[in-house]
Amino acid sequence: MASNNKSIPFAAAALLLVSQAALAQEQVVKIGITGPLSGANAFAGKDNENGVRLAVEELNAKKVSIAGKTIKFELHSEDDQGDPKAGVAVAQKLVDAGVRFVLGPYNSGVAIPASRVYNDAGVIMSTVGTNPKVTQNGYKGVFRIVASDTQLGGSMAGYAAKQLKLKTIGVIDDRTAFGQGIAMEFVKQAKASGITVAGHEFTTDKATDFAAILTKLKSKNVDAIFFGGYAPQGAPMVRQMRQLGLKAKLLGGDTLCSPEMAKLGGDAVGENVLCAQGGAILDKQADGPAFQARYKARFKQAPDVYAASFYDQTMFIAQSMKSANSLDPSVVAAAMRASTYKGVVGSYAYDANGNMKQSTVTVYTFKNGVPSALATY
Structure with missing residues (x-):
């Protein structure tokens, strides 16, 4: 019996077209995380990175759709060494890589100079830097996700x-x-x-x-x-x-x-x-124990100080993308300031300067x- 070899190229072509169509409906959104991944405070930097990583993985599993396209969040992690000079260099590196949403820096001394780089590039920066100066420049894309000094x-x-x-x-x-x-x-x-x-x-x-x-x-x-x-x-x-x-x-x-x-x-x-x-006591929050369990299952250790806050802010950014139906950082930032988000460790709502309207200590x-x-x- 003769085989119909002509059907094989047609089948391959059809699969290629389907694959191309799927790719056309998927868009990559780069999420940056910057902090001290080396040195004495590496334990904190890694903990913050893990919080963002867990959020990104969960968002990708949900197949988030924005403006008719499935979003694939891609994590870009950089070590700023807790050093202002390195932090500015890292900020420029992330900007040059097309990252428009950054979680970090951890240190106020890094966040203050890096915020200018991110602001000039139209990037959203979400930091746990507590020095009041972090949010005093009027940058619309800067958010402090915890209480200030x-x-x-x-x-x-x-x-x-x-x-x-x-x-x-x-x-x-x-x-x-x-x-x-x-x-x-x-x-x-x-x-x-x-x-x-x-x-x-x-x-x-x-x-x-x-x-x-x-x-x-x-x-x-x-x-x-x-x-x-x-x-x-x-x-x-x-x-x-x-x-x-x-x-x-x-x-x-x-x-x-x-x-x-x-x-x-x-x-x-x-x-x-x-x-x-x-922040509030994680153990006492409705979703706190479940977050702790997921974090420990994924990273084989308990979350440290701000993993949950970085996780929450990543989720808030994604929620604001969906509500605004946009990936434009300026539009997303405006949506964040106009809304609230109930996270694992508390509720998030920001004033005009990017400070939390209410922050439990x-x-x-x-x-x-x-x-x-x-x-x-």
């Missing part, structure tokens, strides 16, 4: 005065945009609450020896030290406080509210350490090596 520092100062009944506090900051910003806000609110600020010392975000400045604050009989800085410095600082016999509490912002603090500080980190973090301490919530404001 004003809220974090104010909440920690209020808790120190009202619940801890502290009278005298010393302050140390690492001179980064984040460290200076949150220390300044804490000092302002602490003084307004009747707390005496006995001294303000300075270090760097690379330092490991704090004996001299801790000894100086010990001589002033402080009840607590507020540290504007990151966990890789906060952990050895609290160990050295113990070695010097300084029985003061260590207070800080969101950057200390991480299991990494206890991991690095060991048994020196316990109920003597308190920190303020933007939770004060934590440490129990058994993990942050444990004390109060929510």
Whole structure:
């Protein structure tokens, strides 16, 4: 029996046409994530990246359709090293690659200069940089997805005065945009609450020896030290406080509210350490436990400080694309400012400057090596 070989090319051509038609109905949307993926704060950068990655994977599984096309979200991850100069270079690299929606940076000192690059290119930037300056340039595409230093520092100062009944506090900051910003806000609110600020010392975000400045604050009989800085410095600082016999509490912002603090500080980190973090208690949110379970199943570890916030903002961006039926960042940004989104860790709604209209702040301490919530404001 003779075979009809002519049918094979026709079948292949038909499959090719179907494939081309499918591709014509699919559009790639590049999502950028930038943060410290190397160095001392890599644990935070990777956690944030994982939050975005989980959102992108879930969105792709849902086959989101916008303007008649199926959207394929594509993740572009860049290491900004927590360094302002590297952050600007990374920002330009993402812009040149056609990325129009960026999650990050993590550090305020990186977010402030990088925001100009993104603004000039018409890119949406969503950051957890808490320094108030991040959103003071009037850039329409900049969003701060957590509480600012004003809220974090104010909440920690209020808790120190009202619940801890502290009278005298010393302050140390690492001179980064984040460290200076949150220390300044804490000092302002602490003084307004009747707390005496006995001294303000300075270090760097690379330092490991704090004996001299801790000894100086010990001589002033402080009840607590507020540290504007990151966990890789906060952990050895609290160990050295113990070695010097300084029985003061260590207070800080969101950057200390991480299991990494206890991991690095060991048994020196316990109920003597308190920190303020933007957002509600994840365990207590309706969708919190399910998110934690999905995150752990995907990445084989529990989410850290802001994975859920980065996940939520990625989902909010996708929702705004759908509601606006547009992939134009300026249109999407306008839609975000005109709407709200109920996320895993709370509700998101932004004012004209890109700040959260309302942002819950939770004060934590440490129990058994993990942050444990004390109060929510």
